[in-house]
Amino acid sequence: METLYLARYLVPISGAALEGGALAVRHGQIVDLGTIKDMTAAHPRAAVVDFGDDSVLLPPLVNAHTHLELTHFPQWAAQRGDQSTPGDFVDWILRIIRVKRAVDPDLFAVSLREGIRASLAAGTGAVGDILSWLPARSQYGNAPLYGRLYLETLGLDPANNRKLLRNLGKIAEECLAGRLRLGLAPHSSYNLSGEYLEMIFNYARRHGLPLSTHLAESSAEVQFLMDSSGPIAERLYPMVGWRDMLPPAARRRPVAYLAERGGLVPDNLLVHGVRVDAHDCEEIARAGASVVLCPRSNQCLGVGLAPLEDYLATGVNLALGTDSLASNDSLSVWDELAFARQAFAGRLAPLDLLRMATCNGARALGLGSEMGSLAPRMGAHFQVLRAGSLPTFGDLEEFLVSPGRTAEVRALYLAGREVNFALDPSSEVC
Numbered sequence: 510m511e512t513l514y515l516a517r518y519l520v521p522i523s524g525a526a527l528e529g530g531a532l533a534v535r536h537g538q539i540v541d542l543g544t545i546k547d548m549t550a551a552h553p554r555a556a557v558v559d560f561g562d563d564s565v566l567l568p569p570l571v572n573a574h575t576h577l578e579l580t581h582f583p584q585w586a587a588q589r590g591d592q593s594t595p596g597d598f599v600d601w602i603l604r605i606i607r608v609k610r611a612v613d614p615d616l617f618a619v620s621l622r623e624g625i626r627a628s629l630a631a632g633t634g635a636v637g638d639i640l641s642w643l644p645a646r647s648q649y650g651n652a653p654l655y656g657r658l659y660l661e662t663l664g665l666d667p668a669n670n671r672k673l674l675r676n677l678g679k680i681a682e683e684c685l686a687g688r689l690r691l692g693l694a695p696h697s698s699y700n701l702s703g704e705y706l707e708m709i710f711n712y713a714r715r716h717g718l719p720l721s722t723h724l725a726e727s728s729a730e731v732q733f734l735m736d737s738s739g740p741i742a743e744r745l746y747p748m749v750g751w752r753d754m755l756p757p758a759a760r761r762r763p764v765a766y767l768a769e770r771g772g773l774v775p776d777n778l779l780v781h782g783v784r785v786d787a788h789d790c791e792e793i794a795r796a797g798a799s800v801v802l803c804p805r806s807n808q809c810l811g812v813g814l815a816p817l818e819d820y821l822a823t824g825v826n827l828a829l830g831t832d833s834l835a836s837n838d839s840l841s842v843w844d845e846l847a848f849a850r851q852a853f854a855g856r857l858a859p860l861d862l863l864r865m866a867t868c869n870g871a872r873a874l875g876l877g878s879e880m881g882s883l884a885p886r887m888g889a890h891f892q893v894l895r896a897g898s899l900p901t902f903g904d905l906e907e908f909l910v911s912p913g914r915t916a917e918v919r920a921l922y923l924a925g926r927e928v929n930f931a932l933d934p935s936s937e938v939c
């Protein structure tokens with residue numbers, strides 16, 4: 510049974526947008542697309558769903574970096590009266606540790622479930638999600654989201670690290686959490702020992718597991734990896750009981766340090782990449798790794814803005830992420846796009862920004878042949894916006910990267926099925 514989905518504008522991302530467009534879907538796959546006139550002639554027996562004159566049909570967005578278990582973080586912080594604006598990046602980390610330690614672990618599952626719901630409601634079809642409370646992965650069981658679920662780990666104590674890795678390995682054997690492929694997230698180079706980082710990277714290589722690592726997020730990280738000093742050494746290490754475990758000065762920049770540990774590889778999804786220079790970007794490009802930019806989180810923490818020109822010059826695959834609600838005010842990639850348009854001051858064309866949030870994100874999560882653009886043989890994954898007033902065809906791309914799109918998401922289809930994002934996502938049937 511074929512269905513034709515009609516919209517005023519159809520934006521395939523991989524090809525030219527169409528005014529009066531139709532998407533033909535069969536068995537959860539896209540089989541054809543074109544103008545309404547051509548498609549109704551070519552598929553005369555197809556059922557028809559017409560989204561109307563105020564609709565835009567385009568791929569779902571991809572949130573390539575987030576921590577959905579922290580969706581309720583603002584409420585948890587408020588309940589503790591711990592809402593002070595962090596003075597700097599390390600203050601923010603200390604606040605996260607304080608708040609997370611005070612939360613009943615069962616609440617991470619509730620918070621993750623709300624994160625899944627909010628993501629779907631904002632037209633997100635895939636996530637690169639980081640999870641620290643590992644039992645909460647069951648929330649993905651029947652959820653319709655795609656992507657990867659990276660199991661977070663960190664630590665400095667060798668005996669404990671071996672135990673942690675054994676446990677992660679056992680969970681990773683499950684391969685999937687719902688539709689998300691499981692991977693590992695060695696958090697960052699300042700809260701794992703060099704030896705533990707190497708163990709994780711070796712393990713992932715041997716078992717074919719995808720990875721994600723926070724990289725070069727702040728000047729504090731750069732300083733710590735250079736000479737084991739600064740706010741990470743002075744405030745974070747004592748707070749978590751690592752005062753006596755300071756590593757010797759590595760004298761390396763974050764990218765070089767990661768490369769020496771074996772972590773600069775194509776399937777390590779690098780997150781933030783703010784404090785990098787042109788040479789670092791060349792090394793990342795040579796390794797074939799993707800980078801997720803999270804500009805709203807970076808602004809919230811005052812760590813700067815990623816060097817867009819250096820990345821663009823080297824052709825690194827750039828994706829977009831919201832990070833968590835501990836450093837952002839929404840999980841909507843539409844909101845992230847609008848912010849990025851303004852933060853990068855027009856240095857990226859609207860269509861290039863849209864690519865970051867769709868096909869580039871899908872590629873970064875290993876979904877490049879499945880999601881992120883509308884083309885025959887891709888999965889029937891798409892969303893529909895319905896706006897009070899749509900722009901002319903020529904202004905459509907600019908409209909899509911302007912504020913206000915989140916509230917216009919009216920429908921999300923994953924694998925050809927409409928997602929009812931008002932429902933508890935864990936009750937969705939795949």
Ligand SMILES: [Zn+2]
Nearest residue numbers: 576723832833
């Ligand atoms: Zn993060």
